[in-house]
Amino acid sequence: MRKLLKKIKNSRKIQTFILTIALIICAGIFWYIRTNPVMPQLTIYFLNDVKLPEKGQKVLVFSPHPDDETIACGGYIIESVQREAEVTIVLVTDGNKRSLKDLRYSEFKTATSVLGVPTNNLIFLNYPDGKLAQQSQAELEKIFQNQIDSYHPDIVLYPHPGDTHQDHATISKIIEKILEQSPNKKIAYKYLVHHHLYPRPKKYAPDLYTLPPISLISFDGGWERLMLSEETENLKQRALKSYKSQLKNPLLKNLLESSIRKNELFAVESLP
Structure with missing residues (x-):
């Protein structure tokens, strides 16, 4: 009987010890999240590699404004x-907030040519910058649907719903609805441009990795990395320099230059 009681007592001690350790770990995680809203640099090694297209496959990129395609997906x-895939970019708005439509379009053509996309593969929808939420959402859905149906992409890249720019969030919501209803399964990746915690630091830091804000990490759509070679990183930087009108603005300059990192980041859209 004494042996049994001693065994129970020891078992309770072990349970208490395990519970204490678990509480300490939980407290540590909570403290880290409160003090470090972005994943640490070492996290990059735990992310899966994003899937790149094979030769002959089609990639369709939805870019809200001239420069988003290069910032997030360059x-x-x-x-x-x-890899000899076919890339088409749908530019949704005219980037004309400061009456620079023609200049922004010219910069867009120059930047995308540096990326390797021919002018014939650029589609201009000409919606007013900053006003997508005020447009007919049914009309936008129909136009986006037509682009997807006519192009038959294998991979679709579009804005992340957590993006704080209203144009980006509007496009994301509509594209996700289309993809969820599509009978043809596609690979879909979401990219982030505007977020107060992304990227960190918001300045030129080409030797750092881009990592997601903890608040945007979910179980139904994990983040994946695209590690960039020095050659690709330099080519992307060259493309970004095409956006001279944006680089004149200190805030926009920081946004563009902060996208020059050792990797790009995409959230996998979990489709039915």
Whole structure:
């Protein structure tokens, strides 16, 4: 009987010890999240590699404004073209907030040519910059659907729903609805441009990795990395320099230059 009681007592001690360790770990995680809203640099080694297209496959990129395609997906586009995939970019708005439509379009054509995308593969929808939420959402859905149906992409790249720019969030919501209803399964990746915690630091830091804000990590759509070679990183930087009108603005300059990192980041869309 004494042996049994001693065994129970020891078992309770072990349970208490395990519970204490678990509480300490939970407290540590909570403290880290409160003090470090972005995943640490070492996290990059635990992310899966994003899937790149094979030769002959089609990649469709939805870019809200001239420059978003290069900021978020420049490396992916370069790698896709080099693998002899076909890349088409749908530019949704005219980037005309400061009456610079023609200049922004010219910069867009120059940047995308550096990325390797021919002018014939650029589609201009000409919606007013900053006003997508005010447009007919049914009309936008129909137009986006037509682009997807006519192009038959194998891979679709579009804005992340957590993006704080309203144009980006509007496009994301509509594309996700289309993809969820599509009978043809596609690979879909979401990219982030505007977020107060992304990227960190928001300045030129080409030797750092881009990592997601902890608040945007979910179990139904994990983040994946695209590691960039020095050649690809330099080519992306060259493309970004095409956006001279944006680089004149200190805030926009920081945004563009902070996208020059050792990797790009994409969230996998979990489709039915």
